Amino acid sequence: MSRGNGLRSLGTGGRPALLVTLALGVLWEVWARGRSASTILFPPPSVIGATLAKQAVSGELLRTVAATLRRLAFGFVLGGIPALLLGLVMGFSAKVRAAVDPVVAAAHAIPKIAVLPILMILLGIGEAPKIVVVAAAAFFPLLINTMAGVRQISPIHFEVAHSYGASALRVFWRVLLPGSLPQILSGARLALNGGLLITIALEIVAARTGLGAAIWLAWQTLRVEELFAALVVASLLGVGFNATLIRLEKRIVPWHSTPEI
Amino acid sequence: MSFRCEHLSKSFALRDGFVQAIDDITFSVRDGEFVSIVGPSGCGKTTLLKLITGLLQPSAGTVVLDTVGENGRPASALVFQEHGLFPWMTVLENVAFGLETRGVARTERQERAMAFIASVGLAPFADAFPHQLSVGMRQRVGIARAFVTDPRLLLMDEPLGSLDAQTRLLLQEELLRLWTRSRSSVVYVTHDIEEAVLLGDRVLVLTGRPGRIQGEITVPLGRPRRLEYATNPDVGAIKWQVWKMLEQDARRSLSMSSTEATSSEAPAAP
Numbered sequence: 001m002s003r004g005n006g007l008r009s010l011g012t013g014g015r016p017a018l019l020v021t022l023a024l025g026v027l028w029e030v031w032a033r034g035r036s037a038s039t040i041l042f043p044p045p046s047v048i049g050a051t052l053a054k055q056a057v058s059g060e061l062l063r064t065v066a067a068t069l070r071r072l073a074f075g076f077v078l079g080g081i082p083a084l085l086l087g088l089v090m091g092f093s094a095k096v097r098a099a100v101d102p103v104v105a106a107a108h109a110i111p112k113i114a115v116l117p118i119l120m121i122l123l124g125i126g127e128a129p130k131i132v133v134v135a136a137a138a139f140f141p142l143l144i145n146t147m148a149g150v151r152q153i154s155p156i157h158f159e160v161a162h163s164y165g166a167s168a169l170r171v172f173w174r175v176l177l178p179g180s181l182p183q184i185l186s187g188a189r190l191a192l193n194g195g196l197l198i199t200i201a202l203e204i205v206a207a208r209t210g211l212g213a214a215i216w217l218a219w220q221t222l223r224v225e226e227l228f229a230a231l232v233v234a235s236l237l238g239v240g241f242n243a244t245l246i247r248l249e250k251r252i253v254p255w256h257s258t259p260e261i
Numbered sequence: 262m263s264f265r266c267e268h269l270s271k272s273f274a275l276r277d278g279f280v281q282a283i284d285d286i287t288f289s290v291r292d293g294e295f296v297s298i299v300g301p302s303g304c305g306k307t308t309l310l311k312l313i314t315g316l317l318q319p320s321a322g323t324v325v326l327d328t329v330g331e332n333g334r335p336a337s338a339l340v341f342q343e344h345g346l347f348p349w350m351t352v353l354e355n356v357a358f359g360l361e362t363r364g365v366a367r368t369e370r371q372e373r374a375m376a377f378i379a380s381v382g383l384a385p386f387a388d389a390f391p392h393q394l395s396v397g398m399r400q401r402v403g404i405a406r407a408f409v410t411d412p413r414l415l416l417m418d419e420p421l422g423s424l425d426a427q428t429r430l431l432l433q434e435e436l437l438r439l440w441t442r443s444r445s446s447v448v449y450v451t452h453d454i455e456e457a458v459l460l461g462d463r464v465l466v467l468t469g470r471p472g473r474i475q476g477e478i479t480v481p482l483g484r485p486r487r488l489e490y491a492t493n494p495d496v497g498a499i500k501w502q503v504w505k506m507l508e509q510d511a512r513r514s515l516s517m518s519s520t521e522a523t524s525s526e527a528p529a530a531p
Contacts, residue, residue: 154344156341156342156344156345157345157347159311159316159341160339160341160345160347160358161358161362162316163314163316163338163339164338164358164359164362164363164410165362165363166362167362170361170362174347174350174358174361175347178347178349178350179347179349181349253349254390255348255349255350255390255391255392256348256349
């Protein structure tokens with residue numbers, strides 16, 4: 001299994017992170033094969049790896065991941081675009097912020113998965129209600145970060161733009177957007193990771209495809225190694241998202257460096 | 262260009278009332294003149310510059326400019342303190358910004374900006390971002406950005422503040438050189454008395470809050486100015502004169518800020 005190489009390219013911690021991960025894997029392997037643990041409840045990494053390999057060959061792995069990523073992608077776009085637009089407006093206008101903030105705070109506190117039943121009544125039992133739930137989960141971190149991103153732009157930058165006679169449109173493209181971009185990207189990172197959690201959670205409750213469904217099926221049939229395999233895939237997806245966004249961030253906001261963890 | 266301020270006043274609303282930033286300021290600047298303004302901290306110097314450029318509207322009084330911008334040449338440009346650069350733009354983009362807003366075509370504005378970047382010695386850093394530069398370099402970028410638009414009036418808000426003494430001297434020379442070439446009028450705000458005297462044709466001394474004009478001193482030094490003038494006995498005498506005007510206010514604001522500090526700390530004490 002090419003886990004070492006994968007982590008080296010995906011992870012951001014370099015060699016020490018790789019060593020820690022490998023050491024934990026070895027510990028787990030030794031412990032799981034020892035007499036104190038049950039291999040049925042805690043399959044060793046080698047068994048999980050073999051399960052993953054089998055699923056990869058049969059195409060099941062790809063189908064499962066694709067189903068999850070599809071829901072996540074649609075939800076992310078559906079929730080992300082309004083979050084971005086509203087976040088920019090709320091960051092810029094104190095009046096809009098004061099008017100909308102209480103509603104946002106209240107809606108943010110609702111566990112998104114809890115609205116799934118209501119959405120299923122409204123939208124049926126297909127993909128639509130699931131995507132809306134993912135969208136709601138992606139919406140809030142992006143909204144809040146975008147708003148904070150706009151608000152932390154120093155007023156002096158707007159003054160400079162005005163003093164050089166910049167039009168409103170130019171202020172938007174040259175000050176407002178780039179000024180808040182680093183925070184927007186952190187928001188996108190949170191939205192993507194939060195969205196993945198919610199996608200898997202709702203697949204456990206209400207889907208027949210995807211990682212969550214695979215986890216639930218594995219549990220019901222007590223194939224624990226498949227359950228762990230799904231967890232490994234989920235965590236690798238998370239690592240992949242992070243690494244990709246950090247790389248993206250370095251490219252599109254080169255003036256800003258985020259601590260990489 | 263020449264302009265004048267007539268009975269300018271500005272007050273800001275606070276939660277509990279108003280604070281008067283500047284009060285009844287009247288002065289004029291002739292075409293091509295370099296006027297320094299010194300005053301104790303918090304005397305509304307920055308407010309005054311913002312009123313002149315129109316970033317702020319006066320509570321009372323007027324600013325009369327003898328012309329408006331023409332032929333792509335702006336009436337005025339403001340050099341901000343070091344934080345004024347856009348962190349997300351390269352040095353080149355920052356300097357070209359004033360041209361960009363005036364609709365100058367890309368190649369032309371890059372050419373013109375590069376010329377000024379080179380003249381402040383930053384050509385190798387044209388593609389660097391502000392955070393990669395030292396404070397002194399950033400202030401040179403800020404100065405280049407204002408000069409490149411060729412404004413008829415330059416307003417500078419402590420453009421060399423927060424610099425070490427050596428860098429400051431070098432940049433004063435650079436600034437004088439650029440200004441000599443441009444022949445624009447300058448209003449130069451500083452808290453450094455020597456700088457005010459060495460650079461200015463006239464020094465306006467402001468009082469502490471609210472800022473009022475306390476006095477005006479004409480500096481009898483020729484042009485072009487040289488930094489050796491610092492050793493000129495006249496300069497010493499003028500500095501002393503300016504200091505005598507400022508002294509009382511400076512002492513008062515020092516004691517005020519120390520009582521403010523203790524009173525604001527008091528409620529936090531257990």
